[in-house]
Amino acid sequence: MLPVLKSNVAQGQLYLIVTALLIEGWLQHKNGHLKTASLLWGGAIALKIFPAIILLYLILKKDYRTTAFMVAAVIIISILPMAFMPGHIILNYYSEILPRLMVGEINDPYATVYQSFTVLCRKTFVSDKLLNPENTYHNPILKSLFSLIYTSLLLAFTVIINKKEYDNFIKFSIIVFIGVLISGYGTFYGLILLIPLLVALIKNGNTTFVIAAIVLCVALVLPVKYFHNLPLLAQFPRLYLFITATLFISYRYKLHYYASAGMTILFVPLLVLSNINLPTHIRNNYYLTIQPNLLLYDYAYTPGQLHLKYITDAGIKEGIKLTTDSMCRDSALKVINGNIYAGELQITNSGCRKLKPMRINSKQIIYLSDEDRGVGFYTLRLAAYPNSKI
Numbered sequence: 001m002l003p004v005l006k007s008n009v010a011q012g013q014l015y016l017i018v019t020a021l022l023i024e025g026w027l028q029h030k031n032g033h034l035k036t037a038s039l040l041w042g043g044a045i046a047l048k049i050f051p052a053i054i055l056l057y058l059i060l061k062k063d064y065r066t067t068a069f070m071v072a073a074v075i076i077i078s079i080l081p082m083a084f085m086p087g088h089i090i091l092n093y094y095s096e097i098l099p100r101l102m103v104g105e106i107n108d109p110y111a112t113v114y115q116s117f118t119v120l121c122r123k124t125f126v127s128d129k130l131l132n133p134e135n136t137y138h139n140p141i142l143k144s145l146f147s148l149i150y151t152s153l154l155l156a157f158t159v160i161i162n163k164k165e166y167d168n169f170i171k172f173s174i175i176v177f178i179g180v181l182i183s184g185y186g187t188f189y190g191l192i193l194l195i196p197l198l199v200a201l202i203k204n205g206n207t208t209f210v211i212a213a214i215v216l217c218v219a220l221v222l223p224v225k226y227f228h229n230l231p232l233l234a235q236f237p238r239l240y241l242f243i244t245a246t247l248f249i250s251y252r253y254k255l256h257y258y259a260s261a262g263m264t265i266l267f268v269p270l271l272v273l274s275n276i277n278l279p280t281h282i283r284n285n286y287y288l289t290i291q292p293n294l295l296l297y298d299y300a301y302t303p304g305q306l307h308l309k310y311i312t313d314a315g316i317k318e319g320i321k322l323t324t325d326s327m328c329r330d331s332a333l334k335v336i337n338g339n340i341y342a343g344e345l346q347i348t349n350s351g352c353r354k355l356k357p358m359r360i361n362s363k364q365i366i367y368l369s370d371e372d373r374g375v376g377f378y379t380l381r382l383a384a385y386p387n388s389k390i
Contacts, residue, residue, distance in 0.1 A: 004220060007189040015192045018044045022051060023196055026172050034066045042073025049101065053179035056155070057172055060162045096351075097375050104184040107294050107374035112228055115238040118184030121146045123232055124274050128372065129284035130291060130379060134232070146270065153262045154178050157250065164253045170204065173197040174249065181242055191220055201249075212248035215241055232274050287366055287380035292319065296378045299356065299368065301327040325360050333357040333365065340367060340383065347383050359385065 008016050025040035044051040058067045082090050104118050110132045112119060125143035127135045158178045162171050173196035180186065180193055194216055201209040201216075219241035227235050243263060250259040293310040300307040306321040332343045340347040340357045342365075348354065352371040355378065360366040363385055368378040 004189060004191045008192055011189055013189045014047050015190050018048050018051060019192050019195055021047075022054070022176060022193075025054075026169065026196075029066065030168065034063075035069055038066055038069030038073045042070050042077055045070075045074050046077040049098075050179045050183045051176075053175055053182070056158065057162075057175045060159065060171075061168075100352075100375055105372060105374060106185055107377050109184075109372065109374075112235045113188075113224065114184065114186045115224055115236055116184045116186040117150045117181075117239060118147055120233075120236050120239065120270070121150075123235075124270060130286050130288065131373075142273075146266065149266055151182050153259075153266065154181055154246075157246070157255065157259060160255060161249075161253055167200070167204070169196070170200045173200040177242075177246075181246070186238070194220065206252055208248045208251045212245040215245040215248065219245070233271060285382050287360075287382050288321070291379055293317070294373070294377050296368070296380070297376070299380060301358065326362075327358050327360045327366060330357075330359045333359070335367075340365065342386050345386055347386070353378070 005016075007013070021040045021044040025037045025044065028034075028040060029037035041051065041054050045054070054070070055067060058064075058070065078094075079090070104122070106114075108131060110119065110123055110126075110128065112123070121143040123132055123135060125135075125137065125139050125146070126132065127138040155178070158175055161174055165171050165174075176193060177197045180190065183190075198213050198216060201213040219238045222237055222241065224238055227237050247256055247259050247263070250256045293312055295311040296308060297311060298309040300309075303326075304322060304324075306323050306325075306327075308319045308321060310317045310319065330342075334341050335354050335357065338351060338353060339349060340354055347365060350371050352369060353375065355368040357365050357367040360382070365383045365385055366380055367383070369381040370376055370378050371381070373379065
């Protein structure tokens with residue numbers, strides 16, 4: 001746990017605060033201080049999205065009063081920044097940034113470092129010439145279907161355990177853990193959230209609980225970077241350890257047969273689909289074949305050269321790509337409400353940010369886009385100019 005703690009401090013993360021708010025909220029709720037608990041939990045949800053799963057804990061307890069208090073606390077805390085920041089910035093966060101975060105559009109949605117089932121499904125079923133070049137099969141519906149089955153199994157597991165378990169702290173800590181498992185953004189520093197579950201399992205002393213705690217500890221110290229170059233399904237060891245710990249927990253409640261069957265039904269098709277030759281369909285409207293840094297934010301053209309500007313850990317850097325393409329400004333090209341127009345004709349149709357459209361080789365449009373990436377993590381994409389085809 002010490003490396004996780006150091007990671008939080010070194011990167012200035014809020015997970016330590018979120019963990020403290022969650023635990024203190026549970027203690028206040030246990031002692032009957034419902035409004036204080038609601039305020040603490042509301043603060044945790046306002047800081048990070050996933051603690052909203054606490055709503056499930058309260059609903060299963062039929063504590064609708066605290067649920068209402070907590071929802072009110074989230075709303076109040078969320079609008080407080082309007083007193084210090086322009087309203088349009090807050091509105092932009094809730095109308096654009098938050099919805100994209102909810103569907104997993106982070107800086108690199110294919111990064112196996114996140115060790116989540118969402119990333120595993122995306123790597124398996126969603127092609128991306130730049131971020132996921134190994135996959136040539138594109139079927140987002142299958143990705144959504146597998147993710148839905150996985151989430152449903154975990155939520156069903158949580159509901160059943162809450163009916164069988166009498167220890168409220170175990171109930172609470174398991175729900176927080178399930179929130180981590182469901183999240184598509186499983187960071188190393190976020191593992192600090194396992195503290196409540198580890199304490200609950202070890203304190204209980206049940207043999208299968210202690211084994212589950214040991215498995216979780218292995219997951220905490222496992223260096224997942226050594227698995228990145230292995231076959232796809234072998235790249236997610238922390239995810240599998242989390243699922244293994246879940247199975248040990250389920251054994252305590254005599255649910256292991258159902259849990260094992262559910263995970264088998266889920267992972268066997270994944271294993272098969274990832275090892276057969278699926279129909280090739282590579283999505284690609286990228287201009288660049290290699291992008292050395294995800295934070296591309298601007299570009300400029302001079303004859304024979306494309307100047308690319310990146311934000312890196314060391315500051316702003318500029319790269320030069322040699323090109324035989326010809327580019328020029330076109331006064332007819334405009335960005336309106338996040339989409340590119342050529343005069344009155346709409347060229348693109350996606351809910352992402354686009355900047356600086358230019359004509360390229362007369363027949364195409366080149367532009368900055370953060371589609372299917374984190375907000376503001378741009379790359380260069382192409383679109384057909386009216387009456388032309390890419």
